Amino acid sequence: MGELLIARNLFENMPERNVVSYNSIIASYCRNDLGVEAWKFFSQMMASGLKPTQFTFGSLLSLSSLDLHQGYQSYTLILKLGLLYVDAFSGTALLGLFQRHGRLDEALKLFDDIPRRNIVTWNSLISAFSQCGFVEDSMFLFRELLRSEIRPSESSFVGILSGFGWEPDFELGEQIHGLVIKSGNLFYPSVANSVVNMYAKCSHPCLAEKMFEDVPSRDVISWNVIIGVLLRSEKPKKALELFLTMLLEGYLPNQTTFVGAIISCASLQIPTYGKLIHGKVIKINFNSDAFVGTTLIDLYAKCSTLEEAHLCFDEIYGKKLVSWNALISGYSSKYSRISVYLVREMLHLGYRPNEFSFSAVLKSSLVLEMLQFHSLIIRMGYFHNEYVLSSLITSYGTNGLVSEALRFATELTLHLPVVASNVIAGIFNRTGQYQETQKLLSCIEEPDNVSWNILISACARNGDYMDVFDLFKSMQMSKTLPDKYTFMSLLSICSKLNSLALGSAVHGFVIKNEVRCCDVFVCNVLIDMYSKCGSFGDAVKVFNEMKERNLISWTALISALGLHGYAHEALKRFREMELLGFKPDKVAFIAVLSACRHGGLVEEGMELFRCMKQMYSVEPEMDHYECIVDLLSRYGHLQEAGLLISSMPFQPNVIIWRSFLAGCNRFSNTKEQVVG
Template identity: 55%
Template sequence: MADRNIVSFNSMISAYSKCVDVWGGWDVFSVMRGYGFLPTSFSLAGLLSCQALDICGGGQLQSLAIKNGLFYADAFVGTALLGLYGRLGRVSEAVQAFEDMPKKSLVTWNSMISLYAYHGLVKDCMVSFRELLRLEASLSDCSFVGVLSGLAGELDLEFGQQIHGLVIKSGFEHEVMVANSLVNMYVNCVHICMAEKFFEGMHITDVVSWNTFIGALEKDGSPLKALDFFFQMSRDGVKPNQTTLVIIIASCSSLQIPILGEYIHAKAIKKGFDSDVFIGSALVDFYAKCDKLVESHQCFDGIYEKNVVSWNALIMGYASKSSTTCASLLLDMMKLGYRPNEFTFSAILKSSDAVELQQLHSLIIRMGYEHNLHVMSSLMTSFAKNGLLPDALAFVKDCDRPLAIVPSNIAAGIYNRVGQYNETLKLLSVLEEPDIVTWNILIAACARNGDYKEVFELLRRMLMTRIYPDNYTFVGLLSVCSTVSNLDLGSSIHGLIIKTDINLCDTFVCNVLIDMYGKCGCIKSSVKIFDEMTDRNLITWTSLISALGVNGYSHEALERFRQMEFLGFKPDSVAFISIFTVCKHAGLVKEGMEFFRRMKSDYGIEPKMDHYHCMVDLLARNGKLKEAEQLIASMAFPPDALIWRIFLEGSKRSRTVQDLSNIHRVVESV
């Protein structure tokens, strides 16, 4: 270019900056100065806006701007400098530069408000916005977008509603960018109902509006509703983009309905999005959750430019099925130059056996992830799962500072499992802000230790800290009521569940309620809860059968067992112990022996010692000593002392000489 001027140089600098080529921009800047052109505000702002510029280069440009008087001439350079500091996370430098600026434009204020919002400094964001209101007669749409983006949590909702009122007053409610920010604000402030109401009242929506709201529904645990709005979006003529499809695939993953996800997959292929790394990773996760690992791996192979996220999605899919492929996938990932992160290790640790675990631990130490919260928690859990409890608890002993809440809860859970009650209390008592998991472990530990009074004292203290019980809390409390057979206390806990949240009466809690009412002698309540349940599992049936048997309703228990089989539930070893116990208490020898035969012939369950205990007790207490002795002799493993004691207890009812000789043989055997 023969006739160069400052405008052409500034244009070139700006072009290089947009292409994130900071060195190209610097070269043009140097050539410009070599030609004798002094940099203008546009020259410096062009370089400062480059995403690849580091703090050192930014500092040099700031010094140059001050030296040439450009920093004080107008707000253009200073505003660009705020953008640089914000991108690099240098909030204190940004604040200092902002305070030093003699001239601040509306754009400058908007940049500072957005910077505070981006870095989660909500209070500073609010203060700056109020100061802007005091200084400026009119605001722009970016002013509202900036302040709204910083609001998150219920405490910010009131201020957000005030901003919403100001938006309406200022006439910006129909600006789609501002409206999208309002939807996002209500979502972030945990008020999905208000977000939905506002969204449905929007006059103009774009794909960002739909993505924001549909994504909020998916995160809120309403995947079916998210799908409904997705189809409504299509009916309204708004075309989905990659972000939309990622959200909807995540909803399909939550629902685990293959046909829906396959339909979305087909739409992605039609639009040419299937090789996109974000959509591909979402599809990998979807097919894995639908137990289709072959299709999951095929989607992974189809991703054009893989990244750590896509590798993690694949590893998580295999890990969720306890696959041994995870270790080889990690090796492949590292060979191809991808560095595993904390999510990679957290996923692979779920499916690792004891040998792999030791090797992974060494790799984690070498890569510096041992003290990462996610990895440490996963390591402790995996060590415990593989029976390596000393290795899991070593993190507690080796840590020179208090553990974070998650690993503390894991360690306390391990201590509780092995009966170290005092260690459990000692570890959790130092936590400044215990969460619901902490309280649940404490309640379980006290219940296990027989300290039932302390269990309900813990409940009182937990409620005082405004932490509300979940289903695990109620299971722990109801188990105590079952143990002490306290119907009044159990009924009160049942009432508290309904008062707190009726949705907490899930299958898990209802199973324990059936057991509690049964052990407290209130069989009508057990049957009522069972009959009202819409989602029953094998434990539900077993709990009811046990409750009926304990309360003398043996024939009803047998009928429920047959009904359970008819509905396709396959009894396990625990279910058979329940029905053997029913037969034992009712003296149903013939029925008990038939169930014992069917346990192995129909369901392939090999009898264990507990099953033999029940059957020998059934036979012996009903005078069938010879049959009981034959059953003991047929065992595939040596009888224990308890089974002979059961046999002898049954023999006490006998008075015949033959029975006395049987007793003599038993004594000799023992």
């Protein structure tokens, strides 16, 4: 801004001004997006009798703040001065104006009137149609460009790919990818980044990953794009690994990169590593950046270090609403009074809470606070906002006021929104009210995948397992795409039905929808399903093909090995899991103790049972005692079993007594094994 003031002083002190001096000062103000001042100089230029050139209009029309009225004035002058026919400069600038205001018909008419088109003119029109979602029209224009004598540039490919954003665009995207390779434009990082982004937006994240690996040259944006793709695919561990690789290869992260890395740490809940990244952020002086600071708040809030979160909040220069929302959300899970105080402080400082502010504070609001916010929501005009309404209904449900929530929702809206309906249906489902769930969701005109998933879950909870698959067929007929939660529900039901045929069929749908190659949670359920349905080989195959594994993956494999009699292999895998840094939880110990029980590994089982509390701070529960007592009793160690039962911190259940008595009968030592 200081340089701009110097330029203005020089301009005003000039004894004589010409077109070049006016163009220079107008361009300076336009570069700083100071449209009002730029337009004043333009008016002054016209009043002095000087004729503007294509460079004058090029600067003015690039202003994002330029309104259509001023744009049309410029258009009229361009035509009057004949500048449209001099070269493509003025016409291309006008195309940009029409694109920003969504006037595509006028942009197309103008394009036809431009006699001397260049590649920039073509790119401007193609980008205009592509970015406004008219993919087929932009493809038509791109084909016309290919037929012309002008050769597409890297910006042509970036422009056409920018509009490809959902599954039906995938085939066209592949065609463009082929042209990119054929024309040699893949060596431009901007083009390669656009191809990666296209595959991700068209629901093919695995192809996006492969494309990134094959890219011949990368820049910081390339890394930002793939880290973003991995985060959207719920693969934070790999995203963090790529961040490290990026640093090792000498790339300097920017704000977007740090945001991705911090989000990865928050998803994995690893505050120690997050603090190391925080240190790098401070070193580069990004900690005062609103977006980086907000992700740091979210990281520390999710890792329950709210003091650190609040310090990060205080360091942000020019706090934005999103920063307040992150802090409110962090406090709302445990400290509802502080989150309520923060909302009031926001209002006091002149910030207007939005739907995310209300959603965050309503998470843990007690009845009185909830009613106060309900009143504030109505006063601020947010009550008909679907997101706020859903949060309010959830809060009513959490406070046990489901009927009141349903009453006010139906009174104040003609049709209950899909999200709000899903919230109430979810409450009905969790409280076992299957009929109410079904009735409510049947009233939705266009149910989304969440609606279908709730209905499938409710049906399964009610024990109507075969009806679930009829619902799945109806879901497909409605053209609603299943997600990982759909498949997880279906595979769990296949396990309960012990139906390998149904499970394999669902697995086929998973592969067809490209969920398997990217989602660790679906793979975990697949391992469990194949194991329980007797197809041990398939369970191991799924595990071996997983690109990313978590504790549940290892637990599922250990459980499968134990169930099918491979006790030593289960123990080996448990040790391997420990070496890889996974800390076993109570479920993992149940899996490995069950494996020892089935394989007769008494010493190993007892050692693991002792290590639970001593090394891993896992308190043995009834399930663990059931496993170890059965192991000892089954293989004749009745005295140890009796001592263990007598030392239990709670009363043994019938399963434990049955196992112990069965052991006594088997080894005919009932009289000797009296538990004091």
